[in-house]
Every structure is written in C-alpha cells, then in structure tokens.
Amino acid sequence: MPELVFFCGTMDCGKSTLALQIEHNRSARGLQGMIFSRDDRAGEGKLSSRLGLVTDAVEVGDGQDLYGYLVDHLSQGGRADYVIADEAQFLAPEQIDQLARVVDDLSLDVYAFGITTDFRSKLFPGSQRLVELADRVEVLQVEALCWCGARATHNARTIGGVMVVEGAQVVVGDVTHSPDEVGYEVLCRRHHRRRMTAATSRAAALSPDVLPMTSA
Ligand SMILES: Nc1ncnc2c1ncn2[C@@H]1O[C@H](COP(=O)(O)OP(=O)(O)O)[C@@H](O)[C@H]1O
Numbered sequence: 001m002p003e004l005v006f007f008c009g010t011m012d013c014g015k016s017t018l019a020l021q022i023e024h025n026r027s028a029r030g031l032q033g034m035i036f037s038r039d040d041r042a043g044e045g046k047l048s049s050r051l052g053l054v055t056d057a058v059e060v061g062d063g064q065d066l067y068g069y070l071v072d073h074l075s076q077g078g079r080a081d082y083v084i085a086d087e088a089q090f091l092a093p094e095q096i097d098q099l100a101r102v103v104d105d106l107s108l109d110v111y112a113f114g115i116t117t118d119f120r121s122k123l124f125p126g127s128q129r130l131v132e133l134a135d136r137v138e139v140l141q142v143e144a145l146c147w148c149g150a151r152a153t154h155n156a157r158t159i160g161g162v163m164v165v166e167g168a169q170v171v172v173g174d175v176t177h178s179p180d181e182v183g184y185e186v187l188c189r190r191h192h193r194r195r196m197t198a199a200t201s202r203a204a205a206l207s208p209d210v211l212p213m214t215s216a
C-alpha cells in the first residue's frame with residue numbers, strides 16, 4: 001500500500017541527507033521521483049544536505065496545487081513513481097492534503113521531511129497537518145545534540161548566539177553563529193526553556209558571580 005510518511009526531527013539531524021539517500025536508492029533501480037522543496041538554503045529549486053549533496057527539485061510556490069501538478073505531469077507523459085517533499089514544514093496545510101491525495105488517488109508513496117516545531121516550540125502548520133494525516137511519522141534516529149550532551153529536541157533562533165523569542169515564524173537560516181545574523185541552535189527542552197545556548201552557558205560559566213572566592 002502506498003504511504004504518506006513524515007520524517008521529522010530538529011534542524012541538522014539528517015533529514016535532507018535521508019531524502020537524498022531515498023532518492024538515490026530508488027533512482028538506482030530505475031524509478032523516477034518527483035522532488036518538491038521550498039526555501040532550501042542552497043537556493044530555489046534545490047534539495048541540499050550539509051554533507052554536500054544536492055539535487056534539483058521543483059520549488060513549491062504559495063498556493064501551488066501539488067496534486068494538480070502531478071496529474072498534469074503524468075497526463076503530459078511525464079513519469080513519477082514516488083514523491084519526495086523536503087522542507088515540508090514550509091508547505092501550507094492544503095498542500096499536505098494534496099500530498100495525501102497523491103497517495104490515495106495516484107497510488108504513489110510520498111516521503112515528506114521537515115522540522116516539527118519552530119523556534120518558539122510551536123508546530124508549523126504544514127507539520128501539524130502531516131502529523132494529522134501521515135500513515136507513519138518517523139523521528140530521525142541520528143540524534144542532534146544540545147551543547148550539554150543531551151538529545152536535542154528543540155530549535156532555538158539566535159542572534160550572535162543569544163536566543164530570541166520574537167520574530168516571524170519563517171526565516172531561512174543555518175545552525176551558525178555570526179554576530180549580527182539570525183542563526184539557529186538545537187537544544188534539549190530544559191535548555192530551550194531556560195533560553196540557554198552554548199554561548200550563554202559559556203558566558204555564565206565565566207561570570208565572576210560563579211568564580212570561586214579568593215582569600216585576599
Ligand atoms: N562534516 C561532516 N561530517 C560528517 N557528518 C556531517 C558533517 N556535516 C554534517 N554532517 C551530518 O549531517 C547532518 C545534517 O544533515 P542535513 O541532511 O543537512 O540535516 P537536516 O536536513 O536535518 O537539517 C548532521 O547532523 C551530521 O550528522
């Protein structure tokens with residue numbers, strides 16, 4: 001039976017790498033995938049992984065009908081044996097419904113990849129719909145780690161390493177810490193709740209308040 005599968009996790013846990021591996025293994029057996037992506041860091045119409053692999057993808061636009069796109073593609077003689085949708089958190093709930101229809105009415109497997117929650121630990125609407133509709137939700141097994149060594153379960157947005165909690169839900173970025181730019185850091189829940197990033201924990205450790213008293 002074809003399935004809608006949601007592969008999810010934090011940022012930087014290997015979702016796009018897995019998407020590219022699924023694509024590689026199927027295309028090595030002569031199958032052809034339809035690859036959708038949206039707002040990949042590598043640019044428009046790309047699906048990229050931090051391991052350096054990248055492939056072309058159909059850039060999904062606002063309001064684009066993904067079911068209609070596949071029906072047009074197939075009726076014009078195009079081929080699609082399965083569907084991959086990366087950065088699926090950025091898709092609208094209606095587009096997730098369309099992907100579910102691709103599974104049910106076109107009998108194609110759909111593999112969707114995305115982060116579940118945003119920098120405020122709120123569900124992205126696309127991810128929420130995926131959790132509601134998917135036949136299977138798979139949490140990636142390669143654990144991203146918090147600076148404390150615990151499994152990272154949350155995504156923090158940072159400026160210069162300091163966690164921010166205000167701002168637009170969607171800001172494309174990477175797990176980097178340049179002083180003025182928006183970046184991201186994965187944290188365990190405890191440190192996300194306390195807004196403690198690697199940089200602020202280092203600063204706290206160096207603070208005179210916590211240095212041992214010297215006898216003068
Ligand atoms: N230099 C590296 N050497 C080995 N593995 C790396 C390296 N850089 C990144 N990775 C792996 O790639 C993962 C990120 O993969 P990616 O597919 O880009 O993640 P996601 O799509 O979930 O954000 C990291 O968690 C790490 O396991």
Ligand SMILES: Cc1cn([C@H]2C[C@H](O)[C@@H](COP(=O)(O)O)O2)c(=O)[nH]c1=O
Pocket residue numbers: 010011012015016039041114115117118119120155156157169170171172173174184
């Ligand atoms: C937490 C969070 C992330 N984003 C953006 C940042 C990246 O461009 C993508 C996630 O990509 P990845 O391949 O999983 O690393 O999402 C965002 O827009 N808003 C957020 O709250």
